[in-house]
Amino acid sequence: MKKLWRKDTATPEQPVPQRTFVVAGDSHCLAFDGLEIEDRKLRARFQSAFCSSPTGLRASNIATPDEGGSPVLDGVLTAALDQAYEKAAHQGGPDRGDIDILLSLGGVDTIVEWGSPDWHEYDVIVPDFPDIFDPDKNCLPHDLLQEWLDRDFHHVSAAFVLLNDRCEGQFAVLAPPPPHADNQSLADHCKARGIETEYPDVVLRAKLAWMIKQKIAAACTSARIRFIDTWTFAAQDRTLRREFELDGFHANQHYAERAAKLAMEPA
Amino acid sequence: MDTCPYNDLPDSAWWKRAMTDPPPHEVSPLGKTDFCIEPGDRVATAGSCFAQHMGRRLPDFGLTYYVTEPGPSRLTTQERTRRQYGLFSARFGNIYTTTQLHQLFLRAFGEFAPSDDHWLTPNGRFVDPFRPSIEPGGFSSLQELHWDRDRHFAAVREMVAEADIFIFTMGLTECWRHKLDGSIYPTCPGCGPGTFDDSVYEFVNLGVTEVSRDLEAIHALLRRHGKSTRLILTVSPVPLIATMSGQHVLSATTYSKSVLRVAAQEFTSRSKDSCYFPSYEIITGQQTRGMYFEHDLRSISRHGVDHVMRCFTRTFAPGPDREEPAAVHHHTETNDTHGKSDGIEIICDEEALAQRYGNA
Numbered sequence: 001m002k003k004l005w006r007k008d009t010a011t012p013e014q015p016v017p018q019r020t021f022v023v024a025g026d027s028h029c030l031a032f033d034g035l036e037i038e039d040r041k042l043r044a045r046f047q048s049a050f051c052s053s054p055t056g057l058r059a060s061n062i063a064t065p066d067e068g069g070s071p072v073l074d075g076v077l078t079a080a081l082d083q084a085y086e087k088a089a090h091q092g093g094p095d096r097g098d099i100d101i102l103l104s105l106g107g108v109d110t111i112v113e114w115g116s117p118d119w120h121e122y123d124v125i126v127p128d129f130p131d132i133f134d135p136d137k138n139c140l141p142h143d144l145l146q147e148w149l150d151r152d153f154h155h156v157s158a159a160f161v162l163l164n165d166r167c168e169g170q171f172a173v174l175a176p177p178p179p180h181a182d183n184q185s186l187a188d189h190c191k192a193r194g195i196e197t198e199y200p201d202v203v204l205r206a207k208l209a210w211m212i213k214q215k216i217a218a219a220c221t222s223a224r225i226r227f228i229d230t231w232t233f234a235a236q237d238r239t240l241r242r243e244f245e246l247d248g249f250h251a252n253q254h255y256a257e258r259a260a261k262l263a264m265e266p267a
Numbered sequence: 268m269d270t271c272p273y274n275d276l277p278d279s280a281w282w283k284r285a286m287t288d289p290p291p292h293e294v295s296p297l298g299k300t301d302f303c304i305e306p307g308d309r310v311a312t313a314g315s316c317f318a319q320h321m322g323r324r325l326p327d328f329g330l331t332y333y334v335t336e337p338g339p340s341r342l343t344t345q346e347r348t349r350r351q352y353g354l355f356s357a358r359f360g361n362i363y364t365t366t367q368l369h370q371l372f373l374r375a376f377g378e379f380a381p382s383d384d385h386w387l388t389p390n391g392r393f394v395d396p397f398r399p400s401i402e403p404g405g406f407s408s409l410q411e412l413h414w415d416r417d418r419h420f421a422a423v424r425e426m427v428a429e430a431d432i433f434i435f436t437m438g439l440t441e442c443w444r445h446k447l448d449g450s451i452y453p454t455c456p457g458c459g460p461g462t463f464d465d466s467v468y469e470f471v472n473l474g475v476t477e478v479s480r481d482l483e484a485i486h487a488l489l490r491r492h493g494k495s496t497r498l499i500l501t502v503s504p505v506p507l508i509a510t511m512s513g514q515h516v517l518s519a520t521t522y523s524k525s526v527l528r529v530a531a532q533e534f535t536s537r538s539k540d541s542c543y544f545p546s547y548e549i550i551t552g553q554q555t556r557g558m559y560f561e562h563d564l565r566s567i568s569r570h571g572v573d574h575v576m577r578c579f580t581r582t583f584a585p586g587p588d589r590e591e592p593a594a595v596h597h598h599t600e601t602n603d604t605h606g607k608s609d610g611i612e613i614i615c616d617e618e619a620l621a622q623r624y625g626n627a
Contacts, residue, residue, distance in 0.1 A: 116339060116341040122339055125407070133410075138418050139414045142407045143402065143406075
């Protein structure tokens with residue numbers, strides 16, 4: 001039977017307990033690699049398990065039912081988890097039951113992947129902040145975006161349940177980092193990697209990322225999985241605070257540290 | 268010497284030569300016209316559901332279908348159809364009557380503001396009374412509806428300003444009107460979204476005078492805001508799905524189509540930059556023996572649309588390189604293509620009425 005999330009806190013008579021977190025997922029997980037954080041109650045080591053899926057690992061494609069199951073989940077993500085477990089065992093690390101898994105997913109990646117040459121002509125009204133829209137742009141119906149997200153994220157909740165079942169320690173999902181506010185840095189990042197795509201400017205990108213984050217949060221709620229909302233500290237106007245920017249796409253290690261501390265807190 | 272004036276008439280003037288002798292698919296009931304659509308001309312469309320065929324097929328013949336509200340390029344074909352992007356030149360939905368089109372233009376140019384701003388659905392969604400089916404579930408907020416409507420009006424203005432040719436397919440004379448401000452609705456309020464209230468809404472069956480007046484007003488507005496836009500009028504061959512006139516639906520259909528046909532004739536004979544295109548005659552004429560109607564005797568088959576478009580391109584856009592739809596000699600479809608023409612989905616607000624109330 002699984003332990004409850006972070007019940008293992010220290011007492012004055014006992015040494016600070018140690019715990020290992022494996023942050024599995026797409027490239028956003030790399031910022032966590034090698035982090036060691038200690039507070040009064042816990043000493044935590046973080047290692048990343050990068051899932052190099054040919055299609056990239058997105059919240060939207062960790063389960064692809066059309067291909068007879070969930071290939072990314074089965075073929076890549078669980079393989080990464082197994083590797084992480086083996087690595088820990090090889091290094092004389094903790095038992096699998098003492099390894100907690102944080103799933104790190106991309107949100108901005110999905111938007112870039114959606115690439116559309118006319119993104120810049122559109123904006124959307126998001127009910128959470130209805131007054132922010134550009135009336136000179138065309139209206140992208142909110143329902144339409146929801147349909148796109150529903151279609152792409154349809155099986156995410158089920159995938160979370162599967163992953164949770166396969167993890168012998170605790171399992172939680174990290175929010176995708178907020179998107180960078182700087183269009184140019186995103187453009188540079190894409191160009192450097194040969195990604196030829198069109199993406200929305202920052203206002204729409206931030207709204208889409210917000211909707212994706214909310215979608216993942218809802219999937220977690222539905223699956224009774226812990227969701228770690230990093231936007232509480234990392235976002236300003238729904239974009240990544242400058243101090244957490246890395247390369248136009250990813251958040252940096254300071255972000256990872258703050259996220260790690262959130263993860264270390266009791267649920 | 269024979270002085271009878273009938274002696275010199277062309278074949279097209281004689282029933283036997285024009286209708287009995289040619290194969291049905293070769294009948295082309297078009298008179299002489301100076302109209303010509305060049306490949307670069309921007310061709311805009313609006314009208315009843317039959318008009319959706321026009322827009323869809325224009326690019327097949329090398330013509331430029333001018334769409335000012337195309338929707339996001341990421342949309343799939345199904346999403347595009349469902350939300351009515353590209354069905355017409357702008358996202359107006361079906362425009363069944365001449366008054367509806369005139370009022371749309373007035374609203375787009377800020378010259379008319381109906382008192383019915385929006386309808387609320389039971390689940391708290393917002394519906395545009397004048398485009399009730401463009402957002403399948405309604406708009407998520409009033410702000411979104413207003414914003415989308417503003418952008419729609421901008422698209423309508425752009426269409427009026429930039430189109431070279433405007434094809435309007437006239438569908439109905441029966442409609443519902445707001446008693447106070449005269450707003451005309453595409454569908455009866457309350458039959459679907461909205462709430463019917465006979466102290467607010469009234470049934471109207473337009474006559475030739477009203478339709479002619481609307482056409483004159485539409486023409487004047489195109490002159491005022493457009494760049495010498497030429498107007499092609501046609502009458503939809505699709506019968507009424509239901510009538511409120513008290514007549515039999517066939518008689519009501521005959522009246523409706525007759526009014527539209529007469530008004531079109533009178534208007535185009537007065538206006539040199541307009542002409543009439545006989546979609547109605549091509550589909551419903553005796554030469555077809557009804558073969559261009561589907562089993563519901565209402566939907567138009569793919570072959571019927573092909574015939575219309577064949578005549579259209581031969582008339583307005585002749586050219587050696589233009590592809591023409593192949594003619595068929597026998598009509599063999601047996602599928603029930605309710606709301607469809609051989610698999611092509613047609614958005615018809617009237618169909619929704621029949622599905623709900625008419626055991627369609």
